[in-house]
Amino acid sequence: METILQSVVSGVLMGSLYAMIAVGLTIVFGVMRIINMAHGEMVMLGMFGAFWSFTLGGIDPFVSLLIWMPAMFAFGMFVQRFLLGKIIAGGELNTLLYTAGLSLLIANLALLFWTGDYRNINVAYGSPPMRPFGISVSVPLAIAFVLAIAITTGLYFFLSRTDTGRAIRATAQNPDSAALMGINVARIDMITFGLGTALAGAAGVLLAPSLYLYPTVGEILVVKCFVVVVLGGLGSIPGAIAGGILLGLVESLGAVYVSVAYKDTIGFVLFLLVLLFRPSGLFGAGRT
Amino acid sequence: MSKNRVIGTLVALALLGAPLATANPFFHHLLIMVLFSTLLGVAWNLLGGYSGQVSFGHSAFLGVGAYATMLLHLKLGWSPWLGLVFGGALAMAVAVPIGLICFRLRGPYFSLATLAVAEIVRLVALNWESLTAGPQGLLITHLPELKLFGQAIDWETKIPFYYVIAVLTLLGMGVTFIVSQSRLGAYLLAVREDIDSAEAAGIDTVRTRVVALALSAALVGMAGGFYALYFRYIDPDAVFSVALSVEMVFIAVVGGIATTGGPIVGAIFLVTISEIFRERFQSGHLIFYGLFMMVIIRYLPEGIWGRLRFLLRLSTQRA
Numbered sequence: 001m002e003t004i005l006q007s008v009v010s011g012v013l014m015g016s017l018y019a020m021i022a023v024g025l026t027i028v029f030g031v032m033r034i035i036n037m038a039h040g041e042m043v044m045l046g047m048f049g050a051f052w053s054f055t056l057g058g059i060d061p062f063v064s065l066l067i068w069m070p071a072m073f074a075f076g077m078f079v080q081r082f083l084l085g086k087i088i089a090g091g092e093l094n095t096l097l098y099t100a101g102l103s104l105l106i107a108n109l110a111l112l113f114w115t116g117d118y119r120n121i122n123v124a125y126g127s128p129p130m131r132p133f134g135i136s137v138s139v140p141l142a143i144a145f146v147l148a149i150a151i152t153t154g155l156y157f158f159l160s161r162t163d164t165g166r167a168i169r170a171t172a173q174n175p176d177s178a179a180l181m182g183i184n185v186a187r188i189d190m191i192t193f194g195l196g197t198a199l200a201g202a203a204g205v206l207l208a209p210s211l212y213l214y215p216t217v218g219e220i221l222v223v224k225c226f227v228v229v230v231l232g233g234l235g236s237i238p239g240a241i242a243g244g245i246l247l248g249l250v251e252s253l254g255a256v257y258v259s260v261a262y263k264d265t266i267g268f269v270l271f272l273l274v275l276l277f278r279p280s281g282l283f284g285a286g287r288t
Numbered sequence: 289m290s291k292n293r294v295i296g297t298l299v300a301l302a303l304l305g306a307p308l309a310t311a312n313p314f315f316h317h318l319l320i321m322v323l324f325s326t327l328l329g330v331a332w333n334l335l336g337g338y339s340g341q342v343s344f345g346h347s348a349f350l351g352v353g354a355y356a357t358m359l360l361h362l363k364l365g366w367s368p369w370l371g372l373v374f375g376g377a378l379a380m381a382v383a384v385p386i387g388l389i390c391f392r393l394r395g396p397y398f399s400l401a402t403l404a405v406a407e408i409v410r411l412v413a414l415n416w417e418s419l420t421a422g423p424q425g426l427l428i429t430h431l432p433e434l435k436l437f438g439q440a441i442d443w444e445t446k447i448p449f450y451y452v453i454a455v456l457t458l459l460g461m462g463v464t465f466i467v468s469q470s471r472l473g474a475y476l477l478a479v480r481e482d483i484d485s486a487e488a489a490g491i492d493t494v495r496t497r498v499v500a501l502a503l504s505a506a507l508v509g510m511a512g513g514f515y516a517l518y519f520r521y522i523d524p525d526a527v528f529s530v531a532l533s534v535e536m537v538f539i540a541v542v543g544g545i546a547t548t549g550g551p552i553v554g555a556i557f558l559v560t561i562s563e564i565f566r567e568r569f570q571s572g573h574l575i576f577y578g579l580f581m582m583v584i585i586r587y588l589p590e591g592i593w594g595r596l597r598f599l600l601r602l603s604t605q606r607a
Binding site: 102105107115219272275 | 344405537573
């Protein structure tokens with residue numbers, strides 16, 4: 001019983017961060033129909049941002065969120081305005097290849113400047129873990145979980161309550177009609193890509209104290225997030241959240257009850273099955 | 289037709305003579321890597337370029353070929369060169385069910401599915417330790433002797449490997465040329481331009497794409513066998529990596545999709561730059577892959593070779 005509880009808790013904690021990254025991926029897809037292969041590198045940049053501000057400036061990684069989230073938002077806007085924005089008209093396959101190029105470029109620049117070494121952040125409260133009800137919960141991961149929920153909820157209210165948020169949703173539904181209603185679609189694209197990048201970067205900052213960081217860490221994370229968004233239905237935010245938690249649970253329960261070695265395989269097999277038989281996602285909310 | 293034959297002969301002669309230009313082993317290694325990458329680009333292009341199906345999972349076929357070659361030699365004592373051919377056939381056989389599943393999906397969804405398939409294959413290779421030795425990898429210490437015209441081939445030098453990969457690359461380009469001139473090539477282009485219209489015109493689009501994938505996989509599988517014998521060591525993270533799959537895509541796209549000569553131009557360009565970069569710096573040698581991909585997609589969507597060919601045609605028309 002305790003084993004189940006333990007793996008459910010760690011699955012949900014990890015899943016909340018998958019969900020946050022996947023929400024970023026899915027809003028970009030929803031609005032611009034871009035499958036952003038470089039999304040994982042944005043997470044990696046967030047992780048390294050937290051690492052450097054901690055190592056060089058002694059800033060707590062969770063506090064450095066205040067620096068890196070806006071910085072990543074600005075970076076995302078820049079990428080959309082000057083790079084990706086010029087490609088969108090070329091169609092989905094072109095943007096796919098273009099972001100694959102961007103992903104390789106960012107990861108290899110990081111390799112060049114920061115080398116491929118594994119690094120980690122040792123915060124003072126990193127150990128020992130909390131022990132509520134006899135299960136072990138890592139403190140940094142618990143803080144990350146709370147902040148991930150806060151940020152994702154914040155985004156949800158931004159999209160549902162503000163004018164800009166409504167404009168984003170309108171553009172996702174139909175860019176042409178949105179433009180006819182007086183929405184500046186190019187500006188909305190920039191904001192959306194900025195938001196997606198900021199979410200990825202923030203997730204990176206939150207994950208930095210809990211994972212090893214190295215320049216190609218994004219490769220693994222982005223593939224997992226493709227799994228998540230497809231499970232939840234591409235373009236759907238609630239779907240991405242549910243998919244993230246689901247993948248977290250599948251991984252942690254799979255590691256205990258199936259095999260540690262094949263826990264990642266379960267996720268991919270699930271992914272293929274959903275792609276083939278329910279392309280709009282498990283909850284039917286996405287677009288096919 | 290005769291023009292093509294002249295170009296083909298010239299390319300073949302240039303390939304034959306290239307390693308004699310210098311005795312520098314780095315140069316030989318560079319030539320081998322260029323041809324190896326060309327072969328990967330050529331094979332990927334057959335499916336990705338002509339039919340527009342962007343696969344991010346071709347390393348699955350490379351790994352299957354590499355492991356087949358290694359295992360047949362180490363466990364059953366087959367000649368590795370026979371194993372290489374068999375590896376190609378096995379990759380082809382594996383490609384058929386993968387194609388039948390993944391081709392139910394279109395555009396980016398197909399790309400994501402291939403990515404997942406390759407990851408599944410990698411994880412299986414990593415964990416099926418009784419067969420693959422898992423993350424430890426497989427090693428061939430000594431290649432069995434092979435005699436050509438009564439003379440034993442010296443596998444300690446790089447030149448014999450160069451000729452092997454040159455033959456395989458020419459084979460790949462030959463297959464591409466034949467396909468591009470055939471009905472299959474026309475079908476593939478029709479699928480790329482508009483799959484629904486192709487379907488309406490009576491083309492069996494799934495079968496067409498599966499055939500192209502199988503040919504492509506066979507070439508990549510043989511390239512994998514070559515990789516195993518040239519480096520004499522393979523492990524799942526090396527031969528099943530996403531990076532290799534992506535590299536194939538980049539070489540074909542930068543060189544020029546749906547052209548016979550594009551991948552060779554892309555490979556010469558990208559491999560030379562990245563190998564020289566690798567000599568100078570510790571890491572990050574794929575920077576230029578990313579950079580050129582972005583530049584090409586934005587400014588030269590027909591690729592370097594595609595643009596050169598266009599310019600050549602213009603100038604001959606004027607003259």
